[in-house]
Amino acid sequence: MWTAAGSLAAWLWLLLGQGFFWRTDVRLPPRRDPEVWPSVCVVVPARDEAAVLPASLPSLLTQDYPGPAEVFLVDDGSTDGTGELAHELARRHGGLPLTVASPGEPPAGWTGKLWAVRQGIGLARARDPEYLLLTDADIAHAPDSLRRLVAAARAGGFDVVSQMARLRVESLWERLVVPAFVYFFAQLYPFRWIGRRKGRTAAAAGGCVLLRTEAAERARIPDAIRHAVIDDVALARAVKGSGGHIWLGLADRVDSIRPYPRLHDLWRMVSRSAYAQLRHNPLLLLGTVAGLALVYLVPPVTVVVGAAAGSAAAGVVGALAWLVMTGTYVPMLRYYRQPLWLAPLLPFTAFLYLLMTVDSAVQHYRGRGAAWKGRTYARPDTRPDAVVGDET
Template sequence: MGQTAHVSAAVWTSAVSALSLAVWLWLLLGQGMYWLTDVRLPPRRDPGDWPSVCVVVPARDEAAVLPQSLPSLLGQDYPGRAEVILIDDGSGDGTGELARELARHQDGLPLTVASPGAPPPGWTGKLWAVRHGIVLARAREPEYLLLTDADIAHAPDSLRSLVAAARSGGFDIVSQMARLRVTSFWERLVVPAFVYFFCQLYPFRRIGREGTKRVSRTAAAAGGCVLLRTEAAERARIPDAIRNAVIDDVALARAVKGSGGRIWLGLADRVDSVRPYPRLGDLRQMISRSAYAQLRYRPLLLAGTVLALALVYLVPPSAVVVGAATGSAATAVLGASAWLVMAGTYLPMLRYYRQPAWPALLLPFTAFLYLLMTVDSAVQHHRGRGAAWKGRTYARPGAVPEEG
């Protein structure tokens, strides 16, 4: 009886290991080549006439990072008419005053600083600030809006490159995922994986393509850097149509693509986040605030996600250990093969972040951290502390009556 149970356990372990390897082979070849990092700004040419642009920056308690980011926007080398509108979202650290002071000491694009007051029920603070910024921008009648976060620093030619790419490709959205800061140990371990997992969920190559229903509905943007055609924003009712979205960048892209717009998303070369996440707790807060929202607040999706993460990321190293301990060469080989494919797909992202190769073998551990953070996100939500950010906690969509 005991020997039969031992054989059955060995067969079951080998079967699960084989399934994990099969999933990794499918991810390698069938998920839009998500693991490659060569999706950068598309081919572009300078337009004959440069359209006007308003840069909208929502900012709440950003005095620590504003000296690194705002001058990069004010100093944009843009041939057309452009200006910056910073919306101070109820900051308590003097963000608005600091922005005005920075603008006084730098020649460049004109700056307007305004504050919309507290967001009404049904709005997230960021989107309420964005709405106020867009209202102010429309008075200038810009052809494009650049929605960028207060922690994002742009190279001097960033705006020029974004507009040229949008005009050349006929895109309503051109979005770049800013290169996040990778300095501390935890940033090195977690941040490249964060972008890797995002690419796995939203393969960049599919986002800009039309074709099959599956491909055409793939939509995402990176909220730190979104160039948006004003006409497309009006057609998609941005931001009113997504006013309670916690993951606002993906919601924005879906709304624009759903209204017939064309979108493009890729990795940035010269757009960088200057926000530090030195401790694991900082990263946990950043991830946990939106993880359960990504699962649409559904316990069944949470359970399925936990099982999927375990199968894809935790089974391979576990199979190597179990195979070595039980003398099952088949189990160990299957697990090692899946682990190597996993590590191989992660290497391009590590190179993009200028990191050594060894963290690729630690991806199962990092995925386990993400699993715990996802569960923590659900726990915090059910305790009434979900989607908390900078002193605000947002209700799940539907918990607040919609506007008429």
Template structure:
């Protein structure tokens, strides 16, 4: 009787996992497809003005590979770059000026806003300062891009043309992250895959859809939309600022957003070891769950059901002589593997990594739990010497 009950439980859990994967495959905005690239675009008769805002804190290591690509933009209209040095101690501001003198190209202004006041993250305080300086030029668009992002020479031109042709208030591209070390190959494509699963790009681009997201490394934003959505003041405390920006644009400004994978935008920041990648994910994972222990528990159970049950069910079914459990687990693992293949191809990685997705998901599960532990120890959302309180605490202080 006990043996039968145990086998029955394995069957039901395996069936639930397979059902979850079939739903994800067909009903979650086809998140696994990687063909969402810049939409059709036509060059405007007159190119609008653009100001590029780059918040930077201790970015001297990567700036030489990213800033010259912005200064060298082949843009037919007026364009200017504002690099906002957010209290760097490694000579970021001085290096930026030297690079501009050596490279030429678009005009560069380097400024510093000072330490952020209570209730502001450092990055958004720097973005606010940059937008304030930029608006004095009355640009039609603002390009918010991180200091580790390198742009192809035609990147700005293509972004503006796409925004104008499609009538988008935001055009955002998920920069192609670096995948050179073994851990980067294992973790980075999965990071983008999980992001797309949470925020299917196709749904983001549908007018009236509640799904809102952007990729903070590359966000082209209409200036008038930024004013209507009160960007960045409305999201000043946000740790995951790109998603918060997109929500403000959709909710408060009724804006139209496009989000997709990049072809001309790359991150040059290295994450050579697991520790580097762990820090990147754990600093914001619990903030993504709104610092809720209930959401954390649901996430852990959901990750286990969706990603860990299939290989366990296959193995348990084979060991226990339960062909139904083995079949259900194997099918779920097969669907999981198949949905991961397009992302590996986009990152030009070997396809044998696809069946390892359950292991990578388990690593992300541990990162998420660690993010919660760090939060309750008072070290959550720590980045480059700063630790931020959860939004509710900020609101209470306000």
């Protein structure tokens, strides 16, 4: 009974006191075009992305942007012909100028993606752009995406405008896991808190980050975060810690096209960085496991145990906590256009995330760390000097 009451109290706090994280209405404001459109350079790190590039790169090259813009794709040691394909797509579709660079293997102390981003930003600086759009090779943009991002940055005075791309949701496992991934992220980093100038919460979504060049230089991006496995959150903290103003919201017309059809694929996506999020701290891991159990697993368990033991009070309190949990998940399912019967299954999905987090720690202590596309970062750096700014 007391455990169920604790879970209900936690859910009432999350419902009302955690920045209304469960609402999905933090979107780009209506566009207000600036009088003069600033110059933008788009930087795309790409490693073995030939499968998705035909759907993503043309969406960047054909952007309907009134100002000067150019695309820099950095081929990060691909073995599938990513660089050659990028040239072919540029010849076929035309549009914005495209430069393809191959910087070679990253030096010690750098993650591969951030080394590629560094090379792309270095090339872009020769054009002296006012903004940099950092976007992943598996992200497809609507034709007006860049225009809307720049307009929002100018109108709001933001140094970072980032959109959480709508992830692919087609397979059964994607339906169960993907909306919850964004839901949990918003719970950890409430979007409304991120936009506060004096707030401590900072986060971005690495698939789509418009970054003011001056702010990048002031925050020493990407050098200051070169060790970061969770590079988007590290970038936002660095910019905010150096006095920048950031914004993060859900996207309407920016989509991730990378498929995660099997549970194994989703498991790998989450587990490769989950323990890094906890700063490789065993105590934080224990606290996270206990918190996930109390908040997500206790409600259905007390309903079942209360019914079996004849404890109606415990069952009712557990059911109320489960009901609040289910209600907070409904807006995210609607955003992803998924059936609402998935909402009561959130405890099952949370249990999967609990196991993924534990597995992430196990892989870390086995020396495998954050493995991705042939590279393994056995001990990703999460030292305080690797990130400028405050923790959430």
